[in-house]
Structure formats: C-alpha cells, structure tokens
Amino acid sequence: MLEETLILFRNIRNPDYDKSLKGYKKAGGLKALKQALEMQPDEIVQLTKDSGLRGRGGAGFPTGLKWSFMAKDTGKPTYLVCNADESEPGTCKDRELMLHDPHQFLEGMMISCLAIGCRHGYIYVRGEYWPSIKSLNAALQELYDDGILGKKLLGKGPKLDLTVHPGAGAYICGEETALLDSIEGKRGHPRVKPPFPAVSGFNACPTTVNNVETLTCLPFIVNEGAEAFKAFGPENNAGPHLISLSGHVNKPGVYEVRLDANLKDIIYDFGGGIPNGKQLKGVIPGGASSSVLTADEIDVTYSFDALAQAGTMMGSAAIMVFDEDTDVVKLLHRIVRFFSHESCGQCTPCREGTHWARMIIRDFLNGNGNEHKLKRLHRVGGNMMGTTVCALGDACGMPIQSFTTKFADEFRDVQALAA
Numbered sequence: 564m565l566e567e568t569l570i571l572f573r574n575i576r577n578p579d580y581d582k583s584l585k586g587y588k589k590a591g592g593l594k595a596l597k598q599a600l601e602m603q604p605d606e607i608v609q610l611t612k613d614s615g616l617r618g619r620g621g622a623g624f625p626t627g628l629k630w631s632f633m634a635k636d637t638g639k640p641t642y643l644v645c646n647a648d649e650s651e652p653g654t655c656k657d658r659e660l661m662l663h664d665p666h667q668f669l670e671g672m673m674i675s676c677l678a679i680g681c682r683h684g685y686i687y688v689r690g691e692y693w694p695s696i697k698s699l700n701a702a703l704q705e706l707y708d709d710g711i712l713g714k715k716l717l718g719k720g721p722k723l724d725l726t727v728h729p730g731a732g733a734y735i736c737g738e739e740t741a742l743l744d745s746i747e748g749k750r751g752h753p754r755v756k757p758p759f760p761a762v763s764g765f766n767a768c769p770t771t772v773n774n775v776e777t778l779t780c781l782p783f784i785v786n787e788g789a790e791a792f793k794a795f796g797p798e799n800n801a802g803p804h805l806i807s808l809s810g811h812v813n814k815p816g817v818y819e820v821r822l823d824a825n826l827k828d829i830i831y832d833f834g835g836g837i838p839n840g841k842q843l844k845g846v847i848p849g850g851a852s853s854s855v856l857t858a859d860e861i862d863v864t865y866s867f868d869a870l871a872q873a874g875t876m877m878g879s880a881a882i883m884v885f886d887e888d889t890d891v892v893k894l895l896h897r898i899v900r901f902f903s904h905e906s907c908g909q910c911t912p913c914r915e916g917t918h919w920a921r922m923i924i925r926d927f928l929n930g931n932g933n934e935h936k937l938k939r940l941h942r943v944g945g946n947m948m949g950t951t952v953c954a955l956g957d958a959c960g961m962p963i964q965s966f967t968t969k970f971a972d973e974f975r976d977v978q979a980l981a982a
Contacts, residue, residue: 565824565832568795568803570877572819582698584705585953587666593717595782598732599674600720607678611781613789620646620737620774621850623757623867629900630679630771632761632888639768643681646742647695649777650734651850652901653881657775661688661695665702669725673716676723679771683724687742690732697728726978730732734905737774737929738953740764741907752909753953762944776805796822800866808834810884811841816926822866826856829865830884842887845969852958853896854965881940891973895966896924902959916943917959927974937974941967 567576574580574590587593599607612627633641649657660668676684688696703725706712716723721916728746730736736745740754742767764770780802784792793801800822809815814833820829826848830836837843848865854875856863863873868878886895903917923940926932943964947956967974 565820565828567833568819568821569688570783570795570803570819571660571667571776571805572664574609574667575659580664580696582664582666582702584666584702584709587664587670592666593670593711593784595785596670596673597717599677599785600717602677604678606678607674607785610784610789611622611678614780614784614792615789615796615799615906616777616784616792617801618774619776619780619880621651623877626773626777629761629773632759633771634762635768637769640682641680642765642768642770642980643676643679643684644739644743644746644765644770644772645684645686645775645778646665646739646772647686647692648730649692649736649775649879650691650732650737650905651852651879651881652898653807653809653847653850653883654699654879656880657682657834658692658695659801659805659817660775660779661692662698665698666705667782668775668779669699669702669706671778672725673712673723674781674785675771675773675778677716677720681723681771683726685746685765686725686727687736687746688729690730694731696727696729697884703727718826729827733907734901735907735953735955738955741953742772749906752907753955755952766892797864797866797868800868804880806865807879807881808884809881811837811843811886811889812884814837821867822864824865826863826865826882827861829882830861834884837884837886844885844887844889845891846885847881847883847962849876850881851883851901852954852961853878854961855969857969860964875961891966891970892924895962896921896928898962899924899959906955910953910956911954912947912950913959916947916956920963922958932974934975937967937971 566660569576608627608630616626617623619627672684712723733751736742736751738753741751760770765848795803803819803821806818814835818833846861847853848855848856863869867877899921903921906913906917908914920943923936944960947960
C-alpha cells in the first residue's frame with residue numbers, strides 16, 4: 564500500500580499547525596535560513612546541485628545548474644522571480660503551499676535569494692488565486708514586522724525585499740519570459756532566446772525563475788543535506804514531490820510522493836480507484852500538455868525519466884484520470900480549445916494550428932469527420948511541435964498526436980455513429 568511522504572506537506576497534514584510566523588518558528592521554521600546565512604552563495608548552489616533537485620514547474624531542469632548560469636559581475640542587480648502562475652489544467656499543488664504553509668515557501672525563496680545574490684525577489688501569482696495572494700501578503704507582512712525582511716536578514720544577512728505580483732489570468736504568462744514581460748508591464752509574449760533570463764531577464768538584468776514547489780524544497784535540503792533529499796527517489800530523480808490527482812478517482816486531491824512511486828499505485832492507493840467499479844480508459848500524467856497513457860501503460864514509475872521513456876512527461880505533475888465512458892474526442896476538443904484560446908498569437912504554427920485543430924475535432928463531433936481529416940489532425944499537431952518561440956505549440960501538439968494515435972478508433976467510431 565503506497566503511503567504519503569510528508570516533507571513539504573509535513574505542516575499542512577498536521578491539524579494543529581498554525582501557519583503564522585510564530586507557528587512556523589515553533590515547528591522548526593527558519594533554521595535552514597539561519598544555516599544558509601553561515602554559507603557562501605556558491606556553497607548553497609553546490610549543495611543544491613548535489614541534492615539533485617530538478618525544477619517542479621514542468622521542465623524538470625536541475626535547479627542548482629540553472630542558478631550557476633547567472634551572469635556575474637555585470638554591475639546590474641540580480642533577481643529571483645518565483646513562477647506561481649499555476650495555470651496548467653489539472654494543477655493545484657502550488658496553491659496548497661502558498662495557502663496553507665506560506666512561510667515554508669518564503670523561507671525557501673529567501674535561501675534561493677542568498678544563493679544567487681538577489682536583493683529583491685518577486686512572486687508572480689496566478690490572477691485567480693486571490694486566497695493564496697492574501698495568504699502570501701499576510702505572511703510577508705509578518706516577516707517585515709519581525710524585521711526579517713526589509714532589513715538585514717535575521718540581523719546579519721543582506722537586506723532583502725520580496726514582492727507579490729498578481730497576474731491577470733493568462734496561461735501564456737506561465738512561460739518564464741512572458742512572465743517577465745508581464746511583470747515589466749508589457750503584454751505577456753514569450754521572448755526569443757538567447758539571451759536567456761540568466762543573462763538578460765527582468766529589466767534586462769540577470770534573473771532566475773523558479774517554481775513554488777522547487778523553492779519550497781530548499782529548507783529541507785539545507786537542514787538535512789543533499790543525500791537525505793536524494794534518498795527519496797532513483798538516480799537523477801531526487802526528492803519527494805507533489806501531485807495533483809483529479810478526474811475519475813474516488814479520492815482526488817494533492818498528495819506528496821517519492822519519485823520512485825508507481826503511477827498505477829498512485830491512482831489505486833491514493834486515488835482509491837475508479838468510481839462505481841468502472842474500468843480505466845486512460846490517464847493524462849502531467850497536465851493537459853502531456854501525452855496520454857492508455858490503461859495498459861500506467862504500470863510505470865512516476866518520475867521524470869521513466870515517464871519520458873514511456874513517451875510522455877511529468878510536466879506539472881497533474882494526473883488526470885478518465886474512465887471507460889469518457890468520450891475522448893470531446894476530451895481532446897476541450898484540451899485543444901483551451902490552448903487555442905490561450906495562445907498569444909505570436910507564432911503562426913501555434914496561432915493557426917491550435918485553431919484548425921479545434922475546427923477539425925469539431926467536425927468529428929458534428930458528424931463531418933473522416934479518415935483524411937484524422938490524418939490531417941495528426942499532421943497539424945506534429946507541425947506545431949518544435950516550431951514556436953515557446954512550448955505552447957508542443958503543449959497542444961503532444962496531446963493531439965497521442966490521442967489520435969492511441970484512440971484513433973474512437974474518432975472513427977464517432978464518425979460511424981454520425982453516419
């Protein structure tokens with residue numbers, strides 16, 4: 564029986580936990596920050612590299628390595644921006660951290676600021692997350708009132724400020740360079756790279772963008788060491804992580820698991836299986852932008868590398884389960900309609916491809932599909948992949964190609980019923 568790993572959620576799962584600064588200190592909070600203040604920035608970066616921490620926002624890039632890319636001695640200020648624009652369909656893990664244990668996340672952010680020499684960090688929060696925004700602002704006020712922020716950190720570190728910046732509900736602003744444009748007051752358009760944010764990011768200054776969950780891992784790593792963090796997963800897949808489990812399961816929710824957990828066990832142990840004794844049809848394992856897995860493919864380790872070998876990805880760790888009665892043509896239409904609506908329109912393959920894919924799927928739903936259109940839909944998905952400035956084209960193309968490959972007969976059945 565799979566059991567939850569309580570590292571990031573150790574406070575949240577405690578019914579007596581007080582999420583105030585006083586309560587966080589009582590639970591052992593800020594010890595890691597005190598320890599980090601005794602370390603050199605390069606030591607924190609190396610510790611993070613040694614821990615094997617990979618970004619929890621979708622790309623899975625090694626965090627310490629990302630920090631090491633920061634341009635040095637430029638004469639410009641250095642920035643840390645937290646990407647809390649949690650907009651991937653099915654994803655709600657970062658919301659739980661910001662809402663129910665904000666100080667653990669903020670401690671991680673302060674440690675990260677020390678690592679890269681940042682003196683003013685920004686938290687870009689999804690516009691619809693007003694309860695989380697309120698929770699973060701209240702926690703920040705406590706840190707300022709206690710003299711931790713706005714002055715020397717804990718009386719001996721550098722002066723540090725943190726600012727919450729609400730977004731306006733645009734999915735594209737989850738892409739790190741579009742996010743930076745949005746903070747600068749511009750329209751959220753992904754930037755052509757290079758230069759990368761580590762060289763020219765926020766206000767053309769060296770910038771690192773990290774996810775909420777990624778930063779929340781830092782207190783544990785500093786307190787317990789790199790080896791303790793690496794013990795929670797296989798090689799190159801270190802640490803516990805949070806999953807958002809939704810869809811046709813008896814117990815949807817956010818759970819914390821090791822990176823060597825099995826996807827099938829997650830669904831049937833944490834999720835309690837499929838409601839009403841129905842059969843599983845498929846699983847979208849990493850948010851709407853990941854390739855679908857059929858019921859026969861879910862006996863796989865839920866880690867970055869194992870899912871990549873299975874032809875999909877962990878992404879934002881949003882596991883969406885659907886049962887035997889699900890109309891996958893309608894499901895794909897809903898996914899593609901979302902990406903079509905959220906495309907910024909900058910790149911032709913994405914702007915036109917998402918629109919035409921939506922129209923072709925609608926033809927099937929209206930009884931106007933055929934084998935030629937099914938092949939065209941598959942081709943449109945492929946034409947979007949690797950041809951756009953950001954990954955939104957891939958995000959739409961991957962589910963199109965996987966659904967039309969693995970559930971091709973369902974598209975044909977829809978057409979046969981219409982005939």
